Every structure is written in C-alpha cells, then in structure tokens.
Amino acid sequence: MSDGDGAAAFVPGHVTGFFSVHRADDPLRAGSRGAGVTLADGVTTEVVPSDETTVRLNGREVDVESVTRVLDALDATAAVSAETDLPIGSGFGVSGAMALGAALAANDVFGRERSENDLVGVAHAAEVEAGTGLGDVVAQARGGVPIRVEPGAPGVGALDGVPAAGRIEYVSFGELSTSEVIGGGTEALDDAGERALGSLRETPTLPGLLAASRRFAEAADLLDGEVAEAVDAVAAAGGEAAMAMLGRSVFALGTGLSDAGYDAEVTAIHAAGARLR
DSSP states (O other), X not given: OOOSSOEEEEEEEEEEEEEEEEOOSSTTTOEEEEEXXXXXXXXXXXXXXXXXXEEEETTEEOOOHHXXXXXXXXXXXXXXXXXXXXXXXXXXXXXXXXXXXXXXXXXXXXXXXXXXXXXXXXXXXXXXXXXXXXXXXXXXXXXXXXXXXXXXXXXXXXXXXXXXXXXXXXXXXXXXXXXXXXXXXXXXXXXXXXXXXXXXXXXOSHHHHHHHHHHHHHHTTOOOHHHHHXXXXXXXXXOOEEEOBTXXXXXXXXXXXXXXXXXXXXXXXXXXXXXXX
C-alpha cells in the first residue's frame, strides 16, 4: 500500500541461464524462451508523484528507458528512486526489476487500478522496446526458478518452473551489453537456446538447469576468460555453476563458488515474485 506520498515495490533479481530470442512487431508478443533463477537479492523501487520525471539508482541520477516508458504508459510523472546491492549491467535483471517495480508502485500511488498481468505486460513491453531485456520481467513477476516456455507478456507467453529452493552464490567480473549481443543476428544462439530448453524440460532440476546453461554458453560462444575460469573452477571443486545471461557474471548452487576459492556474494532463490512493499 502507498503511504500517502509514494509507493514502493520489491522485485527479485534474475539470472538467465540460457535463452532464445523471439522477435515480434507487438512488444507484448516479443520476448524469449529460456530459464533462470530469481534471487532474494533484488531491487526496491519507490515512486513519488513529481512535476517532472527523474530516475535515480543507488542515489545517482540515471537514464533508464524502460522506467520512463512504464511511466508514460501509465500517464504518470514521478520521481523514481531504486536501491539495489546487485551488480549493474552484469546479467542480474536490474533494468527489468526497476521497470516492474515502477509499474507496481505507480499503479498504486496514482490509482490506475490495473491488474498484475496488465502491469507485468507494461513493464515487459517497456523492456523489449528499450532493448534492455526480453524475459527478465515475466520471470521476476513469477519468482522461483522460472522456465519461459513461450515468449511474451502474461496472456501471450507461458511459464513453467523448476520446483526448487536453496542457496545461490554469484560473482561478477563486469558488464556486458545486452543490446550488442541480441541486437544483431542470433541464429547460433537461438539454436543453442532451444536445445537447452528441450533438455531442461526433460529433466527440470537445478543441476539440469546449470548443465544446460553451461552447454548453451559454450555453444553460443559467450564464455570469456574470467567467466570460463570460474565455471571450470566450480566444476573442478565438485559444484555446479553457469554464466549469467547477459553479463560477465557467474552463479552457482550452494557453496560452489566459495568452495572454488572465490569471494562470492551469497543469496537464495526467491520463492515469491515481485510485490508492493
């Protein structure tokens, strides 16, 4: 509920293990098929009515097109302030979380009376049109370990999930531009993503997700030095790890990264999806 001045929403972080790109003229139908994990580490976004729209992330004014598109779609002018401990631009779904959080909070504070699926659709379309994501928003709205069976917003796409809970560790080595990877031809990536999805749906377990994600990253030629080293080190230590799409980051089950000697951040699978604070 809003406090009278503004409203805030929490949206879990999200790491994608593998995906295939599905383009469409209608942004509600565009998106990706794939799978990933939502994280208890997430983004809290506050929306306060204002004479002009501003967006801040961890106290710094930023240009986040997905957020401004959400506010435009809801006919809202507001000061948006987001806080997160997640690495920025590194495959943790921060822009999607900000867009979805802004949609939920703006709907509340401006009394727009839209349903959850409507708001997820608004945020998903904003992310697609901004070129910053294709599947984070629908996954973050669901929580858990979402499998994106069909692309698109609620009512168009379809979701399943791996029934699992537990500790997740992650480490980030820097940023990777989503638009650079998905902006051009993606045939090899898409083929690898479809194979990974088929594999996971046959064996919908966390180890199955990580194994499919590793094969995807190799087939799509996305693994680089430090990321590949970390994934290999976790495997050598008997753990399960994969690259976060799209970022120069690695996530692992349990104590995988710690066992491999990395000073990793510790979080957990987020059981629930996005919610108003």
